[in-house]
Amino acid sequence: MIDKTKRPLILITNDDGADANGILVLTRLMCEIGDVVVVAPDGPRSAQSNALTVTHPIRFKEIEEKEGLKRYSCSGTPTDCVKLALNEILDRKPDLIVSGINHGSNAAINVIYSGTMGAVLEGCENGILSIGFSICNHSLSADFTDFEPFILQITKETLKNGLPHGTCLNVNAPVGEIAGVKVARQCDGRWTKEFARRADPQGRAYFWLTGYFENHEPDAQDTDEWALANGFISIVPTKIDLTAYNAIEIVRGWDI
């Protein structure tokens, strides 16, 4: 699939914004592997999922160009960034899309809220090898040093082996020392106690999103949450076909 005589073309995006430390580290790493184009939001777009900008137009501008690297910022969401790159910025289809490094976990159900993973699903829809990298640390000064060799190796293996149709990767790194890598499944769980209630000076209530993740299967050892809690990098092969195949025959049996 990939012409191995040429350096791969790698598109990078994220949801923390074009200047976040995570994407700068990821860009430095990817420049070791291929030619790189960054198209990232012009500011934070966390928890934007696969949101698209439909009520107003979007723009992009070049912020850097040097040998093997071009960087653009875009006024849209992470998914907008991928769409704009594929349709309007890149002169050929990239060999790989990487998103991140996200400052914060995208394990378990976070995959459906994450702007980082939204961009990855968008790449996957377009038939492009796509990987999201995240670290379980919200600090903008998080240290990625121990994660870096794994990012390089996972990326090289993805380029070498490819992925099944409609499949991308959701890679998360634990806080602290890394014990190794586990290929895992998405842990079952939910967010609870999700709002902090405040009152404005007029006494009217407003609500800040917050909350706690409730793990529904803390003892299962094949989940991404277990891997991360035990010091492993988790890799969840992730798909864009949301069909619950096991339920098709069940619903066909209904009186409809």
Place this chain on the structure above:
Amino acid sequence: MIDKTKRPLILITNDDGADANGILVLTRLMCEIGDVVVVAPDGPRSAQSNALTVTHPIRFKEIEEKEGLKRYSCSGTPTDCVKLALNEILDRKPDLIVSGINHGSNAAINVIYSGTMGAVLEGCENGILSIGFSICNHSLSADFTDFEPFILQITKETLKNGLPHGTCLNVNAPVGEIAGVKVARQCDGRWTKEFARRADPQGRAYFWLTGYFENHEPDAQDTDEWALANGFISIVPTKIDLTAYNAIEIVRGWDI
């Protein structure tokens, strides 16, 4: 699971806004089945996927209260609406969440962009029976008359039979006469030619999202797109576990 001696409590939301015709029709229908609470965005939030509002707080206000029905509008996304309803508005867990009726198709890959389906996935994460209803007609004056008896029947069957853990329903209606119902899988496809390029009075480019859906399997007869193209309502059982289980062993075989 549901106490059949009581009228079910039904939470309704959408992504077209609390005053859209689709949610007013859905509210009228659900009032035939149970006690209804509507918590819907205070304006259009199309293509908001599972986006969450994290950079500013959200608010809600009551817009109507009568016997068996309360309606609220919320400043957030559809997923915010469900979270706010479950955490702050409802005094008990609803028996059912319905979202829509969306003005526009949420079949195929649209499921990952849809704010309507974002709310449904959110309900599913919280262990609540959840259904998204959409019609393949973007007109705000779309006629839902033929769809209505199917909405009622699908809802009643869902309440009666339940759904497997982690599964919700994505229901789409065709334009024109309805030939029946097909339980289907999500069609493989992608959006192409996605932007209209314009120039502002200063000559700077800006981009409007638009595009065409490219069906990758137009001959397959078990997809939602085939059902809709042939006059059938499509029901896709949809899941929140995005793990590509078939790829786990493949990736475990890599040199990582």
